Amino acid sequence: MNFRSDNTAAAAAEIVAALTAVNDKPAPAYGEDVWSRKLNEAFSALFEREVRVFTVASGTAANAIALASVTPPWGAVLCHREAHIECDECGAPEFFSGGAKLVLIEGEAAKITPAALQEAIVRNARGIHSVAPSVVSISQTTERGAVYKPEEVAAIGEIAKRAGLATHMDGARFGNAVAALGCAPADVTWRAGVDLLSFGATKNGAIAAEAIVCFDLDRAEEIARRRKRGGHLLCKGRYPAAQFLAYLEGGLWLKLAARANALATKLGAAGAAHVSTPVESNQVFIKPGAEKLAKLRAAGAEFYDWSPGEARLVVSWNQSEADIEAMCRLLASL
Amino acid sequence: MNFRSDNTAAAAAEIVAALTAVNDKPAPAYGEDVWSRKLNEAFSALFEREVRVFTVASGTAANAIALASVTPPWGAVLCHREAHIECDECGAPEFFSGGAKLVLIEGEAAKITPAALQEAIVRNARGIHSVAPSVVSISQTTERGAVYKPEEVAAIGEIAKRAGLATHMDGARFGNAVAALGCAPADVTWRAGVDLLSFGATKNGAIAAEAIVCFDLDRAEEIARRRKRGGHLLCKGRYPAAQFLAYLEGGLWLKLAARANALATKLGAAGAAHVSTPVESNQVFIKPGAEKLAKLRAAGAEFYDWSPGEARLVVSWNQSEADIEAMCRLLASL
Amino acid sequence: MNFRSDNTAAAAAEIVAALTAVNDKPAPAYGEDVWSRKLNEAFSALFEREVRVFTVASGTAANAIALASVTPPWGAVLCHREAHIECDECGAPEFFSGGAKLVLIEGEAAKITPAALQEAIVRNARGIHSVAPSVVSISQTTERGAVYKPEEVAAIGEIAKRAGLATHMDGARFGNAVAALGCAPADVTWRAGVDLLSFGATKNGAIAAEAIVCFDLDRAEEIARRRKRGGHLLCKGRYPAAQFLAYLEGGLWLKLAARANALATKLGAAGAAHVSTPVESNQVFIKPGAEKLAKLRAAGAEFYDWSPGEARLVVSWNQSEADIEAMCRLLASL
């Protein structure tokens, strides 16, 4: 019953097969191969408009390179206090941007509200002595598994645009969000004002496939440069490209994400009495207190503590039904 | 007849198989899985001493992170004018180090001589107004396919140590070098004064597997931090680890490299009249003039120009015998 | 009645005279002149131990260079939410450190308590995924004019040392603090665990004279490098040196600061009904509401708003008695 994180799961058979399928003849290096070239096309189709896509080795790289391309060194990135870019990337956004500052916003379920964003922009626009708010970054799903609806993203995007800020979305679990929303990927990204999306596949069935999806085409050249300079332009580009092509093919990404979401919903229902954040995707937060968490662990459940007495359970794309059933029973017994 | 670069080749069957073999149960993320944990052991055995190994996504990342860990922002990296870190990494060493300067040294076959290194150190030690020489970086094999003998590395390492500089080796083609030398990996690295090695596998049969081998254990913590911060700590560490374990298993790396070297030797012999740099590994440089190069291309050969009238032919680990035979005939006919 | 800031005041006659006095024969550049050489001696005498002193052009430079010398790019600087380094330096600490993060701590009167520091250290020590707490920075006086007593600094310094953090003091108004405390400068700095002090003179009578006083001599070489690289090593070092020598001569610095403190105390007494932070140095905070602040302005008082309905009045070293008397009457009439 390993619910530590979806990044502990193996890769989907389709992904591995795709990787094997391209492992054949010589192919041009550095993204000039046929599969890499198909990526822009495949993502443009997915998002119903022209985009540019840049694969990188990690979500941290996707976030940091995307943010650096819209934040001057004296800029500020506005994000939630619990955002991955603030808490879990060892200062990568600061590194790639040349020293920008992360300005933190509070909010339920690790979500930013339009009002809180507006307030943070005003509070931080203090002229030359302070850093300059340059981009807002939201996580979809959030670090507490919440999902922004298209109109929520649009409200944020509009405030950002009006204040001259770019909008970035950390989509490490973008598949889980879109599967939960059932909307077009476009609806919750560029149509809602998102300029740059970190599109993650690793947590949802890939080996190592993360990408920056660039809706603001003027940023593409800079992103290309920053990727190369950061050591994230792979010479054998066919392998990440193949993973992504398989991931999108036939909606595999949504199928895998939907399954994890559904199982998480079951967990949430079973542990409803202790759920501390509404379950909207593949993450379940419960706060039964330290004693009951110890009991869960004693029964074989693995997970991370999130705050005193609170735990996070993440359901992976390939979590076994048996795991879920056993865990449901455990939760119900608390 | 594609001799553009060994980075255009597919991956070895053993590597792909290894990747598939670990694609099974959940495994701890961020290098805490059993395969990642075996890496330090495997590399320590290979190098006959305790080392720390850090996988990264590209050779550029390996070089830049390694150099940054031994160069302050006001430091200088001494390297050959044709070094990959100078010519082909879009300033990654400057980025990761926070603005260090690359000081360029001339030398035959892209090799640095002890005398030239000594001269560059003296010339650049001008106190607080100039940057401070901090590390010498040599490529093994060099960008012209030359191979440093253990005693040549030792002579460089000794000058560096005496002047308080660290020694870094860019081993993007380390396998080809060791296969050519027939020595122990230790002989041409730490026993010869090398503190940090960029150990490449991608060009010699892997999918994407590069590593920093750290002989100076005091640097390990800083390298770990810089890797994470650069977005190069993969969450699913088992996949790069598995590639490396297979790469080392039973000497696969030397077998693949030796084959490429041997085929390059054949090419060199066939084109002896035009060879512009002695063939010592899997790269062949010929300088027959623009007209003859055009003739080669017209006959189906693919390669990069290196200087006016000069071409570089790189033999891959899986280059076909047919390719080689055809190319030998072409070269002989020039 | 200009109480905007002590940085609007002219320079003391002694300082200007000193500057004229050294304006004579040729003198070696870059700090090799006799006056610059006397600085280390003069400050060592002042602090009753060997120190190294580095003049720079601004308090921002002093803070940023000092912090960068004890914080790796992946480090965290712990400071108060209202600290000058957080609010008023346009990200200079992030720039000079190569992207370190400022972690903010709350506290009355812009002071950090030992307990809050301890909590922040623990909360931010999350291994490789988060930045590493590296230094605590406190302001003496604080941005609200409060003064840390020697034992308060010592309590902070001890927690820092135990956790492996350096301790930095932003002494833009160090003179006002020491004049208020009546202690030896050593008591509130290195004897209390401070490793690096930004020693400001500009706000207290100099033209442009700020310095980094380095108690941790091992940091001196790095600070020298960072100063040069930041463009803060002046070629004509005699002029900032002469300012500092005059500033220390005969306790001028304490005389000027004590006067400003005493006048501020008068202001505080006159406006006691509205004082929002106890007056401990040359800054007076009053919170009479917006209407009464408008009344003050209408009567000719100049000052900055600090929060809604709250104002900051700063008394300069050369504030006229007439200004003070008039302002006291105004405050008493509120």
Added chain:
Amino acid sequence: MNFRSDNTAAAAAEIVAALTAVNDKPAPAYGEDVWSRKLNEAFSALFEREVRVFTVASGTAANAIALASVTPPWGAVLCHREAHIECDECGAPEFFSGGAKLVLIEGEAAKITPAALQEAIVRNARGIHSVAPSVVSISQTTERGAVYKPEEVAAIGEIAKRAGLATHMDGARFGNAVAALGCAPADVTWRAGVDLLSFGATKNGAIAAEAIVCFDLDRAEEIARRRKRGGHLLCKGRYPAAQFLAYLEGGLWLKLAARANALATKLGAAGAAHVSTPVESNQVFIKPGAEKLAKLRAAGAEFYDWSPGEARLVVSWNQSEADIEAMCRLLASL
């Protein structure tokens, strides 16, 4: 007979007087005082067009901030091998730009020729794998005292513009250059394609007064930010402003520079037999061999060696006639 450098000289009486003259009433901080506000006007008049001026503490800061505003971190600054920015600033351009690379060009008398610039641009435009040439920086006067004529600057500016590069001029000794040319300052700067000028006064009679003159007004905001962030926005802006206003007043700057140039010409004539670079401003290079240099030193002359057997003699604005006469006799006697 101190000919070490013009940065060893004291400040002109007019400059010191100006500084004293403004040392009076409170004045707004951070460049909002009346003198700072006059600077843009005074420089706009001098350059016969609208400019923006930013004072900084050193020539290193002026160069580095100017270059950073026109060079992305992955950019290249093209400059002469002997340029001050390459040899004497401890990597400040790399620091302020976030890691740009300096690409070196050879040329007589430390001058860049249009042909050499063209060649360097072509050689370094290698796409994403190499840094991107972004700005050419020339020194006026050069590090060997040579002076670019307006048409020479224009030829460089035109090549730069055609290739999409900005043009920067390091005018640490701009006064000596303009005095030697007898042209309008505009002719040798913006009319010849210069976008940014480091305008130095310190070496020619000021205490500490360097400025970035910005002809490309779109860069002004970024320069303002970078200056603040680099700790170079002084709170008491009146003092550098007053120095500059006095420096320009009545052509003081050209008077001082012309005197130094004329005296240097005398030295050059006296030592004609050994002059190694034609004397065009206030620097004299002689190469009489080590033995004769030792003889000069034994007779009381102070200067720096420039290359084996070669010396640099710099004449200051206030060099005594006696110094010059004595040195002329010495040189003639060699």
